Amino acid sequence: MKELVVISGKGGTGKTSITASFAVLSKNSVVADCDVDAADLFLVLNPKMITSGKFISGKKASIISEKCLSCGKCFYLCKFDAVSYDDLTGKYVICDTACEGCGVCAAFCPAGAISFTERECGEWFISKTSHGTMVHARLKIGAENSGKLVSLVRKIAREEGVKEKAEKIIVDGPPGIGCPVIASVTGSDAVFAVTEPSLSGKHDLERVSELVGHFNLPLFACVNKWDVNPEITLEIEKFCVKKGIFFCGKIPYDKNVTKAQIEGKSVVEYDESPAAREISKIWGNLCGKIL
Amino acid sequence: MTVAVASGKGGTGKTTVAVALVLSYDRNSVLLDCDVEEPNAGFFLRSKSIKKEEFSVPVPVIDAAKCNLCGRCADFCSFNALALAGSKILVFRDLCHSCGGCSLICPQNAVMEEKNIIGEIHSAESDKIFFVEGTLKIGKAMSPPLIREVKKYGKGENLTVIDCPPGNSCPMITAVRGADYVVLVTEPTPFGRHDLSLAAETVSEMKIPLGVILNRYGSGYKGVEEFCEKRGIEIILKIDEDIKIAQAQSEGKTILDVCPEMKDKMCGIVDKIQKGLTK
Amino acid sequence: MIVAVTCAGKSIDSPLDNRFGRAESFILFDLENGSFTFLDNEQNLNAAQGAGIQSAQKIAKSGATALITGHTGPKAFKVLSSAGISVYHSSAKTVKNAIEEFKAGKLEKAPNPDVESHWA
Numbered sequence: 001m002k003e004l005v006v007i008s009g010k011g012g013t014g015k016t017s018i019t020a021s022f023a024v025l026s027k028n029s030v031v032a033d034c035d036v037d038a039a040d041l042f043l044v045l046n047p048k049m050i051t052s053g054k055f056i057s058g059k060k061a062s063i064i065s066e067k068c069l070s071c072g073k074c075f076y077l078c079k080f081d082a083v084s085y086d087d088l089t090g091k092y093v094i095c096d097t098a099c100e101g102c103g104v105c106a107a108f109c110p111a112g113a114i115s116f117t118e119r120e121c122g123e124w125f126i127s128k129t130s131h132g133t134m135v136h137a138r139l140k141i142g143a144e145n146s147g148k149l150v151s152l153v154r155k156i157a158r159e160e161g162v163k164e165k166a167e168k169i170i171v172d173g174p175p176g177i178g179c180p181v182i183a184s185v186t187g188s189d190a191v192f193a194v195t196e197p198s199l200s201g202k203h204d205l206e207r208v209s210e211l212v213g214h215f216n217l218p219l220f221a222c223v224n225k226w227d228v229n230p231e232i233t234l235e236i237e238k239f240c241v242k243k244g245i246f247f248c249g250k251i252p253y254d255k256n257v258t259k260a261q262i263e264g265k266s267v268v269e270y271d272e273s274p275a276a277r278e279i280s281k282i283w284g285n286l287c288g289k290i291l
Numbered sequence: 292m293t294v295a296v297a298s299g300k301g302g303t304g305k306t307t308v309a310v311a312l313v314l315s316y317d318r319n320s321v322l323l324d325c326d327v328e329e330p331n332a333g334f335f336l337r338s339k340s341i342k343k344e345e346f347s348v349p350v351p352v353i354d355a356a357k358c359n360l361c362g363r364c365a366d367f368c369s370f371n372a373l374a375l376a377g378s379k380i381l382v383f384r385d386l387c388h389s390c391g392g393c394s395l396i397c398p399q400n401a402v403m404e405e406k407n408i409i410g411e412i413h414s415a416e417s418d419k420i421f422f423v424e425g426t427l428k429i430g431k432a433m434s435p436p437l438i439r440e441v442k443k444y445g446k447g448e449n450l451t452v453i454d455c456p457p458g459n460s461c462p463m464i465t466a467v468r469g470a471d472y473v474v475l476v477t478e479p480t481p482f483g484r485h486d487l488s489l490a491a492e493t494v495s496e497m498k499i500p501l502g503v504i505l506n507r508y509g510s511g512y513k514g515v516e517e518f519c520e521k522r523g524i525e526i527i528l529k530i531d532e533d534i535k536i537a538q539a540q541s542e543g544k545t546i547l548d549v550c551p552e553m554k555d556k557m558c559g560i561v562d563k564i565q566k567g568l569t570k
Numbered sequence: 571m572i573v574a575v576t577c578a579g580k581s582i583d584s585p586l587d588n589r590f591g592r593a594e595s596f597i598l599f600d601l602e603n604g605s606f607t608f609l610d611n612e613q614n615l616n617a618a619q620g621a622g623i624q625s626a627q628k629i630a631k632s633g634a635t636a637l638i639t640g641h642t643g644p645k646a647f648k649v650l651s652s653a654g655i656s657v658y659h660s661s662a663k664t665v666k667n668a669i670e671e672f673k674a675g676k677l678e679k680a681p682n683p684d685v686e687s688h689w690a
Contacts, residue, residue, distance in 0.1 A: 012302005037458030058618030102390030176328035198541035371620020376652035
């Protein structure tokens with residue numbers, strides 16, 4: 001079983017549309033949506049939920065108002081500006097989304113007025129789609145630590161993959177190069193980067209390639225909407241050659257990509273469009289190299 | 292006034308809008324690029340670099356002469372950045388959130404602080420714009436402290452615009468917190484609608500007023516407008532889909548270079564937000 | 571000598587847990603008399619980060635001097651070696667099989683961690 005992670009550096013490059021097409025083209029795979037901040041894959045793959053579970057991660061502090069003496073110690077100790085004074089009640093309150101769960105306030109509150117409890121951060125789901133099993137998740141509004149949820153989604157996807165004797169796991173990764181991305185690429189077999197022909201796109205691919213190099217993984221890339229700027233596309237291709245990134249193809253700007261999404265379908269299911277043809281070709285290239 | 296420009300998903304045109312807002316504004320303004328994982332706003336400003344500084348966070352270092360291996364620091368640390376292992380305390384700097392708990396809890400006063408460099412802060416200026424961007428070092432996972440630092444540069448000007456990281460989790464919240472108004476940029480697709488709904492919920496929960504800019508308008512999909520109407524969220528601007536804009540941007544040009552009429556629209560938005568806030 | 575083994579279940583016949591930091595539990599097996607005790611790891615399953623470090627400290631405190639598991643990452647390995655615990659990587663099916671392999675001298679002491687951080 002091989003695990004392929006699709007990432008993009010910056011968002012909005014068409015990563016999810018391409019991942020959805022891969023999921024449809026691949027005959028025997030489990031799909032994992034690890035872009036938990038903007039988990040959109042379900043809008044195209046239309047999953048039916050089979051099981052779900054809670055995602056607990058870290059802790060959070062909250063002030064028990066009746067016990068609070070309003071001494072302000074928590075306010076001064078908190079390094080995350082999570083404690084504020086409520087003029088109306090004359091008590092201190094902790095903002096859930098700002099609290100990082102360090103526990104300093106709870107440990108040093110002279111009145112023992114701060115509880116420090118487990119934080120429920122979201123939910124994960126195992127679902128069926130017409131193209132196989134899909135594992136996805138939803139982070140609670142403002143919840144932290146999507147990196148761990150990413151690890152959890154990948155782990156469940158691997159378990160499902162083993163059960164089903166799947167050939168591949170296709171992961172829709174998060175944008176950026178931070179914690180969630182690190183959590184989505186470590187221990188995978190190959191990383192596929194979707195980029196676009198712009199200065200930002202090129203810059204982000206450079207950062208992504210450095211990150212992937214850091215983990216010693218093979219990197220594959222494609223340019224989406226390449227004809228928006230053929231010169232930069234060429235520069236990206238050259239960059240790939242120089243860095244040993246396997247360049248799999250370039251997808252033209254095609255309104256059918258948006259139309260497919262509006263219909264709730266993947267690009268390759270929607271129509272015999274130029275983008276669909278190129279995505280199929282890229283998938284062929286990728287499979288040839290990974291398997 | 293501080294306006295944060297955010298979006299649930301990336302690539303909707305957040306940076307485009309943030310840059311256009313400051314370039315259109317006639318008085319002095321500040322642009323803060325808080326998308327520290329992929330800072331891109333700088334490409335579009337023709338500004339002169341002023342300085343580049345490393346940014347570090349304090350992390351613990353154990354004074355072995357004072358440490359009696361009681362292990363209370365390791366027990367306390369919620370992030371498992373400290374470990375009692377045999378005859379020493381190990382420090383894992385990249386896991387540390389710099390909460391200061393270990394040094395407060397240590398009965399021997401054996402926990403000192405040292406610097407862990409996690410990124411850099413770059414400031415630049417042009418005529419009327421003071422620009423600051425944070426860049427997270429590759430392999431570092433913790434962006435909120437860097438975002439908080441970049442935000443410190445945004446005080447006292449008529450207009451401060453924050454280019455936020457995408458998504459709805461801690462980095463986005465850290466960037467948005469304290470803003471007077473949030474502009475959410477989205478596009479007319481089902482993905483755009485879904486991500487907007489999450490971002491709008493996050494911003495509402497933070498009790499900050501918000502408006503939507505609908506970018507690449509013209510796909511025929513009405514879901515975003517329906518959503519905004521249902522929630523009573525104002526769509527403050529629609530930008531038509533135009534491949535010229537995408538092409539200009541790919542070369543580092545701004546939307547104002549190809550659509551000069553945008554300048555007035557952007558000024559109008561700033562005015563409107565200002566009036567709405569002082570009402 | 572006590573050997574700690576990562577365990578995905580509740581008994582000695584349970585599968586060997588491949589993960590160290592987020593292992594379900596540990597079995598502490600006494601080689602002298604063949605008795606064993608059970609050490610829960612529920613708390614680390616839900617740790618936001620640094621589960622390997624936390625588990626390594628747990629093993630260090632338990633009195634075990636050797637650990638058998640599927641894989642270890644760099645941080646956990648650092649804590650384990652600093653605490654003087656020898657690490658053995660095994661692909662045995664069950665905890666019992668892993669202990670048998672160990673007794674028969676079939677396992678080699680790992681000189682280094684074998685997976686990246688954030689492995690699972």
